[in-house]
Amino acid sequence: MRWEPPACGAAGASAGRLLKNFTIVRFHAKLYTVKVHYHSYDAVIVGAGGAGLRAAIEVAGKVRTAVITKLYPTRSHTGAAQGGMCAALANVEEDYWEWHAFDTVKGGDYLGDQPAIDIMCREAIDAVIDLEHFGMPFSRTPEGRIDQRRFGGHTRNHGEAPVRRACYAADRTGHMILQTLYQQCVAHEVNFFNEFQVFDVLFDESGGQKRAAGVVAYELATGDLHVFVSKGVLFATGGYGKIFRISSNAHTLTGDGLGVLYRRGIPMQDLEFYQFHPTGIYGFGILLSEAARGEGGILRNGLGERFMERVAPTVKDLAPRDMVSRAIHAEIREGRGAGTDKDFVYLDLTHLPPEQIDAKLPDITDFARTYLGIEPKTQPIPIQPTAHYAMGGIPTNVEGEVVLDGKGTVVPGLYAAGECACVSVHGANRLGTNSLLDIVVFGRRGGRAMADYVKSVDHPEVPRGAEAEVRDRIERFKAASGGEKVPAIRTELQQTMTENASVVRTAESLRAAHAKIDELVERYHSIAIDDKGEVFNYDLVEAVELSHLLDLAKGLVVGAEARQESRGAHWRDDFPTRDDVNWMKHSLAHRGDDGDVRLEYKPVIGGRYQPMERKY
């Protein structure tokens, strides 16, 4: 069943078509040198962060598998996660997975689908044990069990008091999970294609139904194209936090998986729900874990007041992130910020024992020293909310299958897991630690489901020259001579999103962002890149990534304009209450060929917890 490479005729045919569009003479020689390689697999996983690697462990060894990643796996942003991963192990105090599920439902402001949340919180316990067996070096209790600590929004008995539920490895839990999963992939001899970036997804519609058929990837080291024909494709490409200026996200978090599928007719769910983490290092946006507050850290405004006492009398500084970020925003807006511009507040650790800081929070205190020249043992750390996590994304069911609508119609063979996916377990606001949980639980489930599926189907049909559109696009970028530059457009996008579509939104601010994005999309058509070469052409890659950022920013803003209520991370100053009658529903954004967004909605799947007012 191996895919045969096409004869030169096929490549020549598509090249000929290109020449019609671009009659640039110096192009002739170049066109015929783009090499295309064909690969045939049962399963392809796109992305090698926590979700992709966890899926790979399930799939590799069972079916022929390729993992395609634009970075080296250990560079993935899972490694930047710090604080922990919640599971009701009850190692240090009484706890039940149902309490965890309640907190997750309430934390998500009743937009999460409760059957999926139940699965995540129940399987959390196994997921932690699995990681321990894989070699994860968790921090331990004196008895040698996995230690657990407090985290925002996680409570005992439905909101009574904070509970110690987060399993952790100092403040580098994500780093240790990423390393551990990669180590297991080395042990399982997983077949990695490192520094290959997926530019397109392929479908086979020959059987009357659309099903996944593979991806087209660009090899950074050579500029060659690779067509991976595959029965199953799982996207685990992470988030798109680079639509914002102040962001905890890596430069490479540009929503590639979402962007590629969105352009191919897959709707995006709940894009308007984007989380801002309360404690980003001032000016940089670098994450300082909620674990700092779990260990006893306190937020103070410019006057030295512990303002969270007013906002969340019971859990105080350990309220969920959306509430804390809004509280910080309010302090700054009302003139109680710190610094010359009164535009930040403090995270105060100075009252904690120095040895506790060294043992439990070594990395984040180092970040404060490195980037601000602050000694956190004696000085409070200036912080501001930072764009952190996309609750929305590629809609999936609990098996990781991509679903197209409210009826649960799936695209056979197409899967997604991790931040790029929306199951939805995080609803309108994710609780801290639940992202690391999400990637291991749904990475495993998606991988398993894909391994089962690909054993039951034939190889898909992919027409020769399936890479033609990607090749066109690359050549168009290289030939373009317009006056616009990728970095300028990206910077303006990030600026408008942080100013107008972040912690607090209004119809007016969103309209401004919408108009700006439309202008930038127009200008994007006239971009030119400097690098016309084949080898490590990041100039080209950034141009492609920018198209995803623009698409997703627009989807976010249009969804936020439509949603006339405040729920979780989506706060509208002009509609400051939650409206369960009209808005307890998920949005689905469809992208038109012209880039316009068409919204539809699907119901939230309820369960045993009825919506109630969200107080902490």
Added chain:
Amino acid sequence: MTMTAQPQSQVTAHEPKVTVHLKIKRYNPEVDTRPHWEEYEVQMSPGDRVLDALHQVKWTIDGTLSFRRSCAHGVCGSDAVVINGQNMLACVHLIRNVGTHLTIEPIRGLPVIKDLVVDMEPFFAQYRSILPYLIAYDDPGYKERLQSPEDRERFDDTTKCILCACCTTSCPVYWANDSYVGPAAIVSAHRFIFDSRDQAAAERLDILNQKSGVWRCRTAFNCTEACPRGISVTKSIEEVKRAILYDRV
């Protein structure tokens, strides 16, 4: 409640910009036969990272400059380069601390592909050669293995490694002999050899007792100085040597 301390004056968005001179070793395999130097000047805030200055060059002067980066705060290990002669991650050093005259080259000992991008495959192959995964033959059942905080502490330092290659590519032995597994691979081996749950220390010690293993180390300490995670790399290599010599872990 009152603040116990005020932050230093560094925390301000309004520091005047300074002119930063960058001298960067460039090589494009599609055009050049050998590397050459190019110089750039950019305006940066003293609180900016060296990585920000590299981006400033790429984004405003010459888009063909290639370098790897991702997280931009020292946890992903993508942007190891040589800055003024020292191996560093470009994202964890501020202009204020490294100065305004920067000479930037690719890390040494690995083949240069383009500009500051080197071939990482030999590095990861050496990492894979020391069995970098937990090997335990007992069935732990459906529960966690126990590990005392003291046993956990025994290998804590070497769990911090982000595989950035700063250590290995600062090692003079590695420059001269690329069959040496290098400090990073030994650090990764140490992480498992001294993990009380692991049962394959002997196999790893056998691998590191070969002529490509720990005995190549001449304790130059370059690795320890280069490590952006503050790992005592040379010490961990010495601990592995002792484990081989005295047959104990």
